[in-house]
Structure formats: structure tokens, C-alpha cells
Amino acid sequence: MTDQPGRALAAFASQLRFDSIPPHVVERAVNLYVDWLGSALGGKGARPVETLARFAHAARGAPQAPGPCDVIIDRSRTSAYFAAMMNGAASHFIEQDDVHNGSVLHPATVVFPVTLALAQALGSSGREFIAASVAGYEVGIRVGEFMGRSHYKIFHTTGTVGTIAAAAAAGRLLNLTPAQMLDAFGSAGTQASGLWEFLRDAADSKQLHTAMAAANGLMAAQLAADGFRGARRILEGAQGMAAGMSSDADPAKLVDRLGQRWATVETSFKYHAACRHTHPAADALLAVIGTYRLNPGDIEDVTAHVHQGAIDVLGSVSVPRTVHQAKFSMGTVLGLVACRGHAGVNEFEHDYVASDVAAFRERVTMALDEQVDRAYPARWIGKVSVTTRDGRTLHGRVDEPKGDPGNTLSREEIAAKFVRLAAFSGAASEKEAQRLLDAAWGIADAARVGGLFGEEAGV
Amino acid sequence: MTDQPGRALAAFASQLRFDSIPPHVVERAVNLYVDWLGSALGGKGARPVETLARFAHAARGAPQAPGPCDVIIDRSRTSAYFAAMMNGAASHFIEQDDVHNGSVLHPATVVFPVTLALAQALGSSGREFIAASVAGYEVGIRVGEFMGRSHYKIFHTTGTVGTIAAAAAAGRLLNLTPAQMLDAFGSAGTQASGLWEFLRDAADSKQLHTAMAAANGLMAAQLAADGFRGARRILEGAQGMAAGMSSDADPAKLVDRLGQRWATVETSFKYHAACRHTHPAADALLAVIGTYRLNPGDIEDVTAHVHQGAIDVLGSVSVPRTVHQAKFSMGTVLGLVACRGHAGVNEFEHDYVASDVAAFRERVTMALDEQVDRAYPARWIGKVSVTTRDGRTLHGRVDEPKGDPGNTLSREEIAAKFVRLAAFSGAASEKEAQRLLDAAWGIADAARVGGLFGEEAGV
Structure with missing residues (x-):
């Protein structure tokens, strides 16, 4: 190992070429992009997202001439900086964007807002877009793993580390040299921020974190391209x-x-529309319910056997006061799974306080499980114990929750999720969603990453 | 004491009225504003400042219509967001802006960029401007003291805590309710960032920190005014x-x-144009030189007896590679003081590597002093021991370095510093500087905080 690992990582990011990325990685990157675009569409109409968008439009100073970059929720066109900010805000709200287990980083919501906006501004090719996006993922995930579990106890890694991921992605599109990329890391890292404190108040900070990780990372790379120097060992x-x-x-x-x-x-x-920490237990409960053909009324109580990180993040929510907070309530997620069969955007929207779901929620507890905790964060094992009204204790276990690499979503499942999210928020009609999908699946082959909407795109 | 001190502080900031601020505090706030404006003018032409300004203009997306707010270094007019960002970048570069000892916060460079820009955008009165600025100072200083010495060892408090100070100042001008002000604190605090790591590379992050503390704090307050919620106990x-x-x-x-x-x-x-941690020792050395009428050649070596914070911040710089880094070199500052009689902007610019100054630098060491360290940060005591070539050991001590509250600058000294900084950077002719000064001294009585330049202002 080098004694300057940050420098080596920056050099890797600056030198990553499309041709050196294996085809299965390119294919997965396209899938992740499509999945992200669905999440960004799904954020339309959400109060914190729309508030951030109003801020961004006003900070630019209206009325201004359109820019080269799409704002996905309102189809306006602005500068790369504000497009990254607004699309970063939009794509994390619905809690359906991707996650990397080992780093506990949500890469898509901080990487694709930057690569899409900057590629549109620069007229980059689809291959350049993919290489830059992969650079963002590879860097962000490694920095998240580097920062460790202690960081995640207090800090929202997607906000902090996400800034570096965004800088790496932007830096690659800007063709930064290794030294400039290290400058970009320096300017990004010294802006790294995001605290979990907001969770206990159901405050809106999560959208602010992703918006600013994307915008600040982009800024760091653009500054580096113009000679602005950052710390070499940030x-x-x-x-x-x-x-x-x-x-x-x-x-x-x-x-x-x-x-x-x-x-x-x-x-x-993500398959369930909730905090990823709830998914392993949700899948394990679904397995128990399926195996033993239980109805919600058959279940006396459920214990979710979890890793410490789940308790740290979910422990502060007992009775959720908003849809968003409900996505961080283990009881609500298991209640929706048990009572509605699915914890999707529509179930949350309509039923997170339904009486049967709320009653089920009160019968759920979390317990730290040593085995699950040891495996985490490399593996997110789901384990539940279910006590039935007729006195049985049933155990369920899932080693790879749905959506994990060994249990990934097919392109059909990703497309269905995309259409569902666009319809949920009203960001695109089914016909428009289909056109957006068609273009998005082909992004790697695009000679130029153009606009998503309007005549140019046929939407 | 309340069990929710953050809430009490936010309520104070949101309810602070001009009429409740004692006249001597108003007068000092005006002096601090004038002093800040000089520092902002002094930042013109500095590479990191100009690079940030290019970024900000491009992020807005040129060409755009002018906004209501002055950019001090280039006299353009933009939105409040970008004016706060650029003026925040400019006013810390020259290392002549103010500092609060107990909190180790530089309040002016994060407060006035926000209050000036927002007051210009809103058409606020001078009284509103002063009340908001004082709110920023009172909040920022208390939060800096709250975060303590451990924070300052790793984090640049003016970047982190400065974001809260900026939010408080902006929130006051926006007439936020106490609950909204607490929201603003939440959105500001979760964006708090700024690491000292940049110092050892002479990187440009210090300007980024102040630029983004100002911009992010303003953003937090504007978001709060529009209903965006922050953590209640950030x-x-x-x-x-x-x-x-x-x-x-x-x-x-x-x-x-x-x-x-x-x-x-x-x-x-600030009297010397260097990191404040060098000032106590510089004044103590000047006292020894004056008392014993020493020439630089009479001095064999100097030991500066300092607090630990000085070693943490200055310890990483041995041979400075840039003017800016020289301002964090104790040896260089004492060398300029000994060889040139003053460590001002012109001395740094021309002589930081002059052979006599560099030779003197090599004869300076720092040593932790228990007494000085115990008094810090409430008091910044200056102590030096000087060994002369003829074998004497001379001691010097200054309890209140020049510029401290008990040894403050007169309005004449502030005005002279202002004119010197404007001339140094070329940001304003002497005649223009005089007009800017005349208007700035009268800011508290202005019916409306208008533009600084152009016909409106007579500059």
C-alpha cells in the first residue's frame, strides 16, 4: 500500500477510461442511472425538494436566460451548479435510490446529478458520462469504507463522503490531471458535512445534504480545473x-x-421505499409470512434482529409524524409489509398511520444481534423472530435482501419501478416515462448527452 | 440555564432589536463594518479570491442580468447568494479582518458579506443592518465558545461556526420567527465544515471556508423563511x-x-497582516526591541512563549512558500517586525522571503507556555524571550495585543488601514476609498442600505 492513499485514489479517478471498465460494470452503471432517474422524477412535488428548487432558482436571480442543464422535477434548464443542486435534492427524497452496503453510501443521488448536469453542459459523450459516473462510485464507496462505522454514527455519509464522490465524478468529466483531482478532493473534503441530528425532528436536512454534496463536489472540481488548490491529504x-x-x-x-x-x-x-436499514428485516418477515402463510392478525409480536447501525439511525423514531419519518420506523415498515404485502411509495403515502399498520408497529421491537452486527456493513443479514397468537415462535432469515448484488433487480423490475415513481409524483406520463426510459437505457452509446425533455428528446 | 440552550439562542437572535443594543455596541459594530469593508477591498486580485469569483459568475450562468447586490472586488452586481459567497471569499484573504479571542472566530468575514448583500437585496435600513450584524456576532461568538478548544484543533471555526453566525445574521434581516431561526440554525449547522488540513500545503481552502460559510448560512435562513425545517438541537x-x-x-x-x-x-x-496567533508575540517582541533599542543584528534568537492553539495552527509551517502561508509562519512575522518594524500587507508582499527576514525566521522557535495556555482563549498573552548577541536574555510581555478590546484601534487607525488596503489591492483610488469610508461610517443612519459604487454612491 502507498503511504499516500488519497493521492493514489485521485490518480485512479482522473485516469479511469471507459475502455478499461468491464462490460458488466458498464451495464450495471446504466441500470443504476436509470434507477436514479426514476428516483429523481419521484421527488417532484415533495415539499423539501420544491423548497430547495425555489431557493436555487431565486439564488440564480430570476428572470434569467435558460442554461444547458435539465432540472428534472420542473423541466426548466439552468446552470450545471443549480441543476446538480436541485437534482441532488430530488433524487433522495423518495428513499428509493441505491445504496452500497459496505460504505453505507447512497452513490447515485450524489453522482448522477453531477455527471448528468456537467455532461449536458460540456456536450460529453455517453461513454465519458459512464466513465465519470463509475469514477464517482468507485471513489465514494472507498472513502465511505475508509471513514468507517464511527463516522456513520453521527454523520450522514452520503452528505459528507458524497461530496468527494461528486468531485471525483465531475473531475473525471473535466479531464482533471491527477494533481488537479487531488486538489478537487481537498476542496470537496473540507466542505464535507451532514449530521444525523435532523432525523429525530423529521427535519428536511436529508435533501439539503444530497443537494449540497452534489453542488459542492461539482464546485470543487470546477475550482480545481481553474487552479484552486486543495489540501493534499484531506x-x-x-x-x-x-x-x-x-x-x-x-x-x-x-x-x-x-x-x-x-x-x-x-x-x-432499493425495493422497499424505506431506509435501507429496514429492508433485511422486511424481507425476512415476508419470508416468514410466506412460508407459514400468516395473516397480520396471526402475529402477536415481531423482533427484528439488527446491526447497531440500524439502531443508531432508526432508534430515534417511535411514532412517525410524516411519511418521510415513517420510512425510518422499523415498526411501520414491517407493518406495511405484513398488512399490505409491500412497503412502496403508495403504501407509505396512504397507509403509514392506518390503524392496522399503526397497531402492528407497536408490536415490533429491534434487538441488537451479534452475528448480524459482525457481518455488517459488508453484509446486511435480515433476521426476525415472530411470535404467533397461537403460541409459536417462528424464525426468518434472508442473507441477501432483494436488490442486493446477489439478488439484484432485473431491467424489467427497474423499468416498472421507474414508471411507478414517475406516476406517483406526476413528473411524467406513462408515455413520457417510456420515452425517458428508452433514452436512458441507451445512454452509454449516446454521441452526446443531450436534454431529457422537449423536442430534442421527444418527451 | 435552559435545557434547550440552542433554542434560547435562536430566540435571542430572532428578537434582537436595534433599540435594545447599547450605543457603544452600535458604534463598535460600525467600526467593525468599516474594518471589514477594507479587508474585502484588500482581497481584490488575490488568486484564490478571483478564482472563486470566476466560479460564482459562471455558476450563475453568464450572461445574466445584474442583481441587487455588490461584488466588492469587481463592482459587478449579482444575487445575494453569490455576493455573499464572493465577498466572504475576499474579506479573509489579506488576514486583516477581525477576530474574537474567546471563540477564535473571525466574525466579520462571515457576517457582513451576508448582511450587506441581503440588506441591499431587501432594501433594509441601516438600523436593521446593524441589528442583524450584531445578532450574527453574538450568536457566532457564543457557538464558537461552546464548541471549545478541541474543535479548533481540527476544524477552522470560522468555516464551521461561521455558518451559524451567517444564518443568524440573515435570519434577523429576514425577520424570522424564533422557530424559523431555529430551523435556520439546523440547516446551517448540518452544513458546517472546514478543516485545518489545508494549511500544511498552503492550499486555498481558507477562502472557500469563508465564502461558503456566508453563502450556506444565507441559504439556511432563506430556506427557513420558506418553511424548510432543520434539526431543533443541531x-x-x-x-x-x-x-x-x-x-x-x-x-x-x-x-x-x-x-x-x-x-x-x-x-x-487586526493590526499585523498575519494569523492572529502571531500577534501577541509580535507585539511582545516590538516591546523588547523598543525598550532595549535593539537592531535585528543584535538578536541571536527569539523564543515565542505561546498557547497550544498557536502551535496547532502555526506548527505546520516551517519555510513558507507563499505570501499567504508566510502569514502563518511565526518566524516570518517576527522577522518582519524585527527587520521592517511592521508586518503589514506591503511588508509581506515584498519581503516575506527577503534574506534578512528569512535569516531571522530561522532564529525563532515557539514553546508552549503554561501560563499563556491557561489564559487562552479568553486572553491572548504575548511573551517572548530574546537572547542577544552580547549574551543578554531579555523578556517581553504584552497582555493585550494591539487591536484587542482594551487596546483597540481608533477610527483614524481604522480609516488609515482601510485606505492602505484599498491601495494595496488597487480596489479603490484614495478618493474612492474616502467616499466609501464616508458612507460606511454613516451606515447606521442610512434609511436604506444601497449600492456601494456607482452614481448612487458617488464612487
């Missing part, structure tokens, strides 16, 4: 990110099998 | 700023004598 230095915000950082993670291990394909798609 | 909560970034936070500091103690008047003006 990740591992004595007054850097790990020194300030982690107690178990491992620099070896930064350079873990660069160019051989493709962390991009380790990324999980 | 400062003191279990997953808040102190939990993540401090090990010695003291919540009582947040509400220390609100409305009775005016922290604004505790703020020090």
Missing part, C-alpha cells in the same frame, strides 16, 4: 476528514484493489 | 455539531448572559 491527514470525523478510519480501504475490484456492481437497488 | 443534540466535532463542548456558553454581555465589543481588530 482524507488521511492529521487535520483532515478522518482526524475530525472518525475514530476507526482505515487508509488501506482507500486503495482497495483499484481497477480490479469494481465497487459499482456491489451497489444495491 | 448544536447540542446527540448527533449534532458538538457530538460530531468537539470533545469539550459546554452548552452553558450558548446562552452566556444573552442581552447583557455584548460579545461584539470583545472583538479584536
Whole structure:
């Protein structure tokens, strides 16, 4: 291992070429992009997202001439900076965007807002877009793993580390040299922020975190291209990110099998529309219900056997006060799964406080499980114990929740989810969604990443 | 003390009225504003400042219609967001802006960029401008004291805490309710960032920190005014700023004598154009040189007896590679003081690597002093020991460095510094500087905070 792992990681990101990315990684990157675009459409109309969009439009200073970059929720066109900000805000709201288990990073919502906006601004090719997006994933995931579990206890990794991922992606599209890429990391890392405190109030900060991780990462790369210098060891230095915000950082993670291990394909798609920490238990409960053909009324109580990270993030929510907060309530998620068969956007929207779901919620507890905790974050094992009204204790276990790399979504499932999210928010008609999908599946072959909407795109 | 000190602090900021601020505090706030405006003018032409300005203009997306707010370095007019960003970048570069000892916060560079821009955008009165600026100072200083010395070891408090100060100032001008102000604190605190790592590379992050503290704080307040919710306990909560970034936070500091103690008047003006941590020793050395009528050649070596914070911040710079880095080199500052009699902007620009100054630099060491360290950060005591070539050991001590509240600058000294900084950067002719000064001294009485330049202002 190098004694300057941050420098090696920056060099990797700046030199990553489309031709060196294996075809299965490219295919997965396209799938992740399509999945992300659906999540961004799904954010339309959400109050925090729309508020951030109003801020962005006003900060630019209306009325202004249109820019080259799409704002997905309102189909306006603005500068790359504000498009990254608004699309970053939109794509995390519905809690359906992807997640990488080992780093507990949501890469799509901080990477694709930047690569889409910047590729549109620069007229980049689809191949350049894919290479830059993969650079963002590979960097962000390794930095998330480097920062460790102690970081995630207090900090929202997608906000903090996401800034570096966004800078890497933007830097690749801007053809930064290795030294400039390191500058970009420096300017991104010194802006890294995002605290979990907002969760206990059901505050709106999660959208702010992704919006600003995308915008600040883009800014860091653009500044670096113009000669603005950043700290050379912002990740591992004595007054850097790990020194300030982690107690178990491992620099070896930064350079873990660069160019051989493709962390991009380790990324999980979300099936349930909730915090990923609830998914393993939800799948395990579905397995028990399916195996033993239980009705919700048959169930006396459920214990979800979880890793500590789930307790840290979900533990602050007892009775959810908003749809968004309900997505961080283990009881609500298991209640929707048990009572409605699915915890999707529509179930949350209509039923998160329905009386049967709320009653079920009160019968759910979480317990720390040593085995599950040891495996985490590399593996997110789902285990539940169900006590039935007739006195049985039934156990369920799922080793790879639906959407995980070994249990991934098919293109048909991703497309169905896309259409569902677009319809849910009203961001695109079914016909428009189909056209958006057709274009998105072909992004890697595009000579130029153009507009998503309007005559140019046929939507 | 309340059990929700953050809430009490937000309520104070949202309810602070001009009429409740004592006249001597108003007068000092005007002096601090004038001093800040000089520093902002002084940043013109500095590479990191100009690079950030190019980014900001491009992020808005040129060509655009002018906005209502002045960019001080180029006299363009833009939106409040970008004016706050660019003026925040400009006013910290020259290392002549103010500092509050107890909090180790530079309030002006994060508060005035926001209050000036927003007051221009809203057409606020001078009284509203002053009340908002004082709110920013009072809040920022208390939050800096709350975060403690452990925070400052890794984090650049002006970047992190500055975001809250900026939000408080903007929130006051926007007439936020106490609940909205708490929302603004939440959105600001979850964006708090800024790491010292950049210092060891002479990187450009310091300007990025102040630019984004101002812009993000303004954003947080504007979002709050539009209903965007923030964490209620972002400062003191279990997953808040102190939990993540401090090990010695003291919540009582947040509400220390609100409305009775005016922290604004505790703020020090900078006399030397260097990091404040060098000033006590520089003044003590000047005292020794003056008392014993020494020439630089009489001096064998100098030991600066300092607090630990000075070693943390200055310790990483041995041989400075840039003018900016030289301002963090104790040896260079003492060398300029000894060889040139003054460590001002012109001395740094021309002589930071002059052979006599560099040779003197090599004869300077820092040593931790228990007494000085115990008094810090409430008092910044300057102590030096000088060994002369003829074998004497001379001691010098200054209890209040020049510019400290007990040894403050007169209006004449502030005006002279202003004209010197404007001339240094070429941001304003002497005649223009005089007109800017005339208007700035009268800001509290302005019916409306208008433009600084052009016909409107007579510059």
C-alpha cells in the first residue's frame, strides 16, 4: 500500500477510461442511472425538494436566460451548479435510490446529478458520462469504507463522503490531471458535512445534504480545473476528514484493489421505499409470512434482529409524524409489509398511520444481534423472530435482501419501478416515462448527452 | 440555564432589536463594518479570491442580468447568494479582518458579506443592518465558545461556526420567527465544515471556508423563511455539531448572559497582516526591541512563549512558500517586525522571503507556555524571550495585543488601514476609498442600505 492513499485514489479517478471498465460494470452503471432517474422524477412535488428548487432558482436571480442543464422535477434548464443542486435534492427524497452496503453510501443521488448536469453542459459523450459516473462510485464507496462505522454514527455519509464522490465524478468529466483531482478532493473534503441530528425532528436536512454534496463536489472540481488548490491529504491527514470525523478510519480501504475490484456492481437497488436499514428485516418477515402463510392478525409480536447501525439511525423514531419519518420506523415498515404485502411509495403515502399498520408497529421491537452486527456493513443479514397468537415462535432469515448484488433487480423490475415513481409524483406520463426510459437505457452509446425533455428528446 | 440552550439562542437572535443594543455596541459594530469593508477591498486580485469569483459568475450562468447586490472586488452586481459567497471569499484573504479571542472566530468575514448583500437585496435600513450584524456576532461568538478548544484543533471555526453566525445574521434581516431561526440554525449547522488540513500545503481552502460559510448560512435562513425545517438541537443534540466535532463542548456558553454581555465589543481588530496567533508575540517582541533599542543584528534568537492553539495552527509551517502561508509562519512575522518594524500587507508582499527576514525566521522557535495556555482563549498573552548577541536574555510581555478590546484601534487607525488596503489591492483610488469610508461610517443612519459604487454612491 502507498503511504499516500488519497493521492493514489485521485490518480485512479482522473485516469479511469471507459475502455478499461468491464462490460458488466458498464451495464450495471446504466441500470443504476436509470434507477436514479426514476428516483429523481419521484421527488417532484415533495415539499423539501420544491423548497430547495425555489431557493436555487431565486439564488440564480430570476428572470434569467435558460442554461444547458435539465432540472428534472420542473423541466426548466439552468446552470450545471443549480441543476446538480436541485437534482441532488430530488433524487433522495423518495428513499428509493441505491445504496452500497459496505460504505453505507447512497452513490447515485450524489453522482448522477453531477455527471448528468456537467455532461449536458460540456456536450460529453455517453461513454465519458459512464466513465465519470463509475469514477464517482468507485471513489465514494472507498472513502465511505475508509471513514468507517464511527463516522456513520453521527454523520450522514452520503452528505459528507458524497461530496468527494461528486468531485471525483465531475473531475473525471473535466479531464482533471491527477494533481488537479487531488486538489478537487481537498476542496470537496473540507466542505464535507451532514449530521444525523435532523432525523429525530423529521427535519428536511436529508435533501439539503444530497443537494449540497452534489453542488459542492461539482464546485470543487470546477475550482480545481481553474487552479484552486486543495489540501493534499484531506482524507488521511492529521487535520483532515478522518482526524475530525472518525475514530476507526482505515487508509488501506482507500486503495482497495483499484481497477480490479469494481465497487459499482456491489451497489444495491432499493425495493422497499424505506431506509435501507429496514429492508433485511422486511424481507425476512415476508419470508416468514410466506412460508407459514400468516395473516397480520396471526402475529402477536415481531423482533427484528439488527446491526447497531440500524439502531443508531432508526432508534430515534417511535411514532412517525410524516411519511418521510415513517420510512425510518422499523415498526411501520414491517407493518406495511405484513398488512399490505409491500412497503412502496403508495403504501407509505396512504397507509403509514392506518390503524392496522399503526397497531402492528407497536408490536415490533429491534434487538441488537451479534452475528448480524459482525457481518455488517459488508453484509446486511435480515433476521426476525415472530411470535404467533397461537403460541409459536417462528424464525426468518434472508442473507441477501432483494436488490442486493446477489439478488439484484432485473431491467424489467427497474423499468416498472421507474414508471411507478414517475406516476406517483406526476413528473411524467406513462408515455413520457417510456420515452425517458428508452433514452436512458441507451445512454452509454449516446454521441452526446443531450436534454431529457422537449423536442430534442421527444418527451 | 435552559435545557434547550440552542433554542434560547435562536430566540435571542430572532428578537434582537436595534433599540435594545447599547450605543457603544452600535458604534463598535460600525467600526467593525468599516474594518471589514477594507479587508474585502484588500482581497481584490488575490488568486484564490478571483478564482472563486470566476466560479460564482459562471455558476450563475453568464450572461445574466445584474442583481441587487455588490461584488466588492469587481463592482459587478449579482444575487445575494453569490455576493455573499464572493465577498466572504475576499474579506479573509489579506488576514486583516477581525477576530474574537474567546471563540477564535473571525466574525466579520462571515457576517457582513451576508448582511450587506441581503440588506441591499431587501432594501433594509441601516438600523436593521446593524441589528442583524450584531445578532450574527453574538450568536457566532457564543457557538464558537461552546464548541471549545478541541474543535479548533481540527476544524477552522470560522468555516464551521461561521455558518451559524451567517444564518443568524440573515435570519434577523429576514425577520424570522424564533422557530424559523431555529430551523435556520439546523440547516446551517448540518452544513458546517472546514478543516485545518489545508494549511500544511498552503492550499486555498481558507477562502472557500469563508465564502461558503456566508453563502450556506444565507441559504439556511432563506430556506427557513420558506418553511424548510432543520434539526431543533443541531448544536447540542446527540448527533449534532458538538457530538460530531468537539470533545469539550459546554452548552452553558450558548446562552452566556444573552442581552447583557455584548460579545461584539470583545472583538479584536487586526493590526499585523498575519494569523492572529502571531500577534501577541509580535507585539511582545516590538516591546523588547523598543525598550532595549535593539537592531535585528543584535538578536541571536527569539523564543515565542505561546498557547497550544498557536502551535496547532502555526506548527505546520516551517519555510513558507507563499505570501499567504508566510502569514502563518511565526518566524516570518517576527522577522518582519524585527527587520521592517511592521508586518503589514506591503511588508509581506515584498519581503516575506527577503534574506534578512528569512535569516531571522530561522532564529525563532515557539514553546508552549503554561501560563499563556491557561489564559487562552479568553486572553491572548504575548511573551517572548530574546537572547542577544552580547549574551543578554531579555523578556517581553504584552497582555493585550494591539487591536484587542482594551487596546483597540481608533477610527483614524481604522480609516488609515482601510485606505492602505484599498491601495494595496488597487480596489479603490484614495478618493474612492474616502467616499466609501464616508458612507460606511454613516451606515447606521442610512434609511436604506444601497449600492456601494456607482452614481448612487458617488464612487
